[in-house]
Amino acid sequence: xxxxxxxxxxxxxxxxxxxxxxxxxxxxxxxxxxxxxxxxxxxxxxxxxxxxxxxxxxxxxxxxxxxxxxxxxxxxxxxxxxxxxxxxxxxxxxxxxxxxxxxxxxxxxxxxxxxxxxxxxxxxxxxxxxxxxxxxxxxxxxxxxxxxxxxxxxxxxxxxxxxxxxxxxxxxxxxxxxxxxxxxxxxxxxxxxxx
Amino acid sequence: xxxxxxxxxxxxxxxxxxxxxxxxxxxxxxxxxxxxxxxxxxxxxxxxxxxxxxxxxxxxxxxxxxxxxxxxxxxxxxxxxxxxxxxxxxxxxxxxxxxxxxxxxxxxxxxxxxxxxxxxxxxxxxxxxxxxxxxxxxxxxxxxxxxxxxxxxxxxxxxxxxxxxxxxxxxxxxxxxxxxxxxxxxxxxxxxxxx
Numbered sequence: 094x095x096x097x098x099x100x101x102x103x104x105x106x107x108x109x110x111x112x113x114x115x116x117x118x119x120x121x122x123x124x125x126x127x128x129x130x131x132x133x134x135x136x137x138x139x140x141x142x143x144x145x146x147x148x149x150x151x152x153x154x155x156x157x158x159x160x161x162x163x164x165x166x167x168x169x170x171x172x173x174x175x176x177x178x179x180x181x182x183x184x185x186x187x188x189x190x191x192x193x194x195x196x197x198x199x200x201x202x203x204x205x206x207x208x209x210x211x212x213x214x215x216x217x218x219x220x221x222x223x224x225x226x227x228x229x230x231x232x233x234x235x236x237x238x239x240x241x242x243x244x245x246x247x248x249x250x251x252x253x254x255x256x257x258x259x260x261x262x263x264x265x266x267x268x269x270x271x272x273x274x275x276x277x278x279x280x281x282x283x284x285x286x287x288x
Numbered sequence: 289x290x291x292x293x294x295x296x297x298x299x300x301x302x303x304x305x306x307x308x309x310x311x312x313x314x315x316x317x318x319x320x321x322x323x324x325x326x327x328x329x330x331x332x333x334x335x336x337x338x339x340x341x342x343x344x345x346x347x348x349x350x351x352x353x354x355x356x357x358x359x360x361x362x363x364x365x366x367x368x369x370x371x372x373x374x375x376x377x378x379x380x381x382x383x384x385x386x387x388x389x390x391x392x393x394x395x396x397x398x399x400x401x402x403x404x405x406x407x408x409x410x411x412x413x414x415x416x417x418x419x420x421x422x423x424x425x426x427x428x429x430x431x432x433x434x435x436x437x438x439x440x441x442x443x444x445x446x447x448x449x450x451x452x453x454x455x456x457x458x459x460x461x462x463x464x465x466x467x468x469x470x471x472x473x474x475x476x477x478x479x480x481x482x483x
Contacts, residue, residue, distance in 0.1 A: 202405060210397060211458045238476075245469050248455055249448060256447025263406045265443065274440050278477040281433075 111147055113137045118158035119200060126203035130154065152207050159204040159216055166193040167219045175223070179231030180285050184276045186227065187250070190220065191272045194258050201258070217251070224250050231283065238284030250279050306342055308332045313353035314395060321398035325349065347402050354399040354411055361388040362414045370418070374426030375480050379471045381422065382445070385415065386467045389453050396453070412446070419445050426478065433479030445474050 117137035121128035148154035175182040231237035260266035312332035316323035343349035370377040426432035455461035
């Protein structure tokens with residue numbers, strides 16, 4: 094192998110390891126939000142040293158796992174049609190967002206515990222932007238209220254979605270009811286006409 | 289001193305120490321949610337051993353501080369008149385609840401970080417019950433929607449209040465706007481007639 098071919102192979106190896114570690118982190122944290130670096134290394138089939146070579150701390154790895162889950166979620170949200178009636182778009186976004194959240198509750202819990210306050214919401218900038226854009230379009234079309242800023246209305250849905258996850262975890266809310274309950278209060282909170 | 293007088297004096301000392309430690313915990317955690325047992329002992333003017341004699345772990349002391357703050361808050365909420373129009377009651381409860389939350393954000397943050405998931409919301413059973421009772425009365429009077437359970441509607445306000453605290457902390461919401469924004473979306477979410 095030439096010097097540069099060796100470099101290319103090493104970089105491919107590193108990418109391969111990163112992918113394995115991230116998949117293992119999502120699996121382990123999904124089972125147990127307190128999963129350790131050792132648990133994740135074992136699941137990935139790599140040594141601890143390899144994990145630390147890519148992620149210098151558990152916090153860094155948990156954040157990377159959260160970013161990975163959000164990127165996958167973003168691909169799903171990108172398929173939701175938001176071009177029609179904003180009220181239907183909101184219902185569809187809530188339905189899809191709820192499914193994604195329900196699948197990633199445990200990774201989210203790990204991230205909330207391991208990352209500095211506010212960091213998890215900052216990482217949600219992508220989904221937040223989708224909601225924000227939809228709210229603004231609904232306001233422009235006159236189907237959502239305009240007496241409150243779009244930013245606050247978008248934040249309302251964020252808080253309700255994450256609050257509903259906590260309610261389900263605490264046994265206070267049946268997950269089967271959640272999307273309908275969320276849509277009902279969010280559409281009303283947005284002052285949706287004809288909802 | 290007789291044996292029993294000595295016992296009485298010791299118990300009075302212990303009560304006095306507990307009160308000092310709790311006040312110091314609220315002060316220290318209010319300044320810094322990561323305040324240590326040492327910081328709190330120093331603020332209380334007692335030794336570490338005395339703190340540990342009453343609270344075997346930082347988690348136990350943070351929980352006691354949260355309970356103390358909630359009990360003080362409950363005294364304030366008890367003065368809010370909830371006997372008139374439930375819509376006015378809701379606005380008054382949001383206003384008072386917001387003030388209390390804004391004053392105790394840092395203790396709340398410490399509790400969220402130190403206590404097991406769900407514990408902080410469990411400790412809020414008192415304020416939750418006030419909201420729940422108000423929602424049920426509003427439903428019975430026909431001024432709040434009845435197509436969703438009172439429990440979920442009460443939960444909605446809980447999530448929005450705590451979400452707004454996070455928004456303020458992250459610089460996404462002006463605290464001066466918060467009570468009005470919260471009342472506007474909550475009344476709408478509750479389907480309040482004539483709101």
